[in-house]
Amino acid sequence: MNNLLVLPMVLPLLVGILLIFLRPFVKWQRVISFATLLFTFGLSIYLLFHVQQEGIITLDFGGWSPPFGISFVGDSFSLLLTATTYFIATICSLYSFSTMGKDKENMFVYPLVHLLLAGVSGSFLTGDLFNLYVCFEVMLLASYALIVLGGERVQLREAIKYVLVNVLSSFIFLIAIAYLYGVTGTLNLAHLSVRIAEAGQPPILTTIAIVFLLVFSLKAGLLLYFWLPGAYGAPPMAIAALFGALLTKVGIYALFRFFTMLFYHEPELTHTIIAVMAIVTMVGGSIGAVAYNDLRKIVSYNVVIAVGFILSGLAIFNEAAIEGSIYYLVHDMIVKAFLFLLVGVTIYLSGTQRLERMSGMIRNYPLLGWLFFLATISLAGIPPLSGFVGKVFVAQGAIDGQAFVLLAVTLISSIFVLYSLLRIFRTVFWGETIIGTDEMVPLKTGMILPCALLGAATLALGLGAESISGIVQDAVNTLLNPQIYIDAVLNRGGA
């Protein structure tokens, strides 16, 4: 039973290798990759419900008991994110079937996407520090190849910067691992948590915590988001949607794990730094989101705002705020993929990504227009939709924790999100139509269907927030009481 825990990582890895050999057979690649993603999604849902009943699942590779071997740990938080990842990946692959184009599908897109997903889910599930680094690299190497696939000039230019920033942040990650190993002498996350708690987090460990904060901020785009808007503007839209929904979230996940489970003894210092970084991120993201006339830039800056929002929940660091952050994290993964896909369809139909060159598209494409409106109000957090629950909990946590500056900034940033997206809605979809009925590009079903599915998902998540509240509460409980995680990993059976 426990062995199933490895499948969300290993299955995409094996299928990715298999797909390399099927290079000329695009149809088979599509069938196999879609089936795999759907199956893995079902499997992670099953594991998630299993964890609700039986508690945290752990798997020690090779029968070496922790902390000596590598172990995978599935708790509610990591499995919730794994399930969301595969949900989004399934839908993005559906979208890529009708948009990617034969030349790219022939050049290993599906193998690379599978390897990317193996890295992402491995990072969510691993219980070992160095294994986390390796999973990050698996994910990043696949993303380097995906960002440059097609070899257009803008892609080459942005890929150079993206690769350089990530190579550097990987080296800083290794430096942080070396320091932490030098001080504590272990790499297992649960064992690290025990050792740090025994030492009471002296200044040297707080320093290392700040180095880790730097690393994961670079990955997540917290304050250090300068590379993000350019990089997410370059690749094909199905790939950009995967990046926007998944890559920064892995950094956010790592920040949550590290600052609730390892470095929680000095919150006056570390969590205040996170708060300041979150505030600057939201302000910078809001400025970027309203400044540009380029659709892809606007949605990229919306990714940045959401990162700041989610981490302000971590900075407040009480039960309600963390709960709100987890709700918002799941919502944001779904709705960012939704937004990127809609923007991709809009750019495909209008042939431009400049706001001022589009107008009145709702007359030609009413379904697209209303789906975009749905995405807008969902992102802004209007009540029946999924963004609302997270925002309410974070706001409540901020009031409980007396963090009024953060409260103000998070709520004002919602207004900027709403403004930036309504500006797209107003200029692109309202107004005089400039596309005549004879020159109208037909909207393919394969393009709009994935968008509609994601729209349905955000509606369902908003209306049925009750249904995942048990899972989220369990995740919060595990995050705020590291002892549960430690007992599950180190003191199995006994305790």
Next chain:
Amino acid sequence: METMMSLLVGVLVTVATYLILSKSLLRVILGTAIMSHAVHLLIMIMGGFSGDSSAPLLGEEATSYTDALPQALILTAIVISFGVTALFLVLAYRTYRDLGTDDLTKLRGLDDDE
């Protein structure tokens, strides 16, 4: 010994930072290569040195061995950074051929966005 090695790592990081901040793409890649050496040495130091412990081979039958874990970590990190550097070099070559420059200040956005 650890002090000397720490100084060496510091020098390597300084050189790498200087190279990464330069304009030429090739110098930047050399900078990342030197940075990788610095990081691998740092992991080695963090495992600790002691003069009389033997290489981690059980056939040596020594009383104490050096820490084997950092060596495994370094081996993994070397392979990963080797792969990334290879990709980065090819990417730089492609960029030089397609965009006709290796000057990072000329790789800005905006000019052909429009």
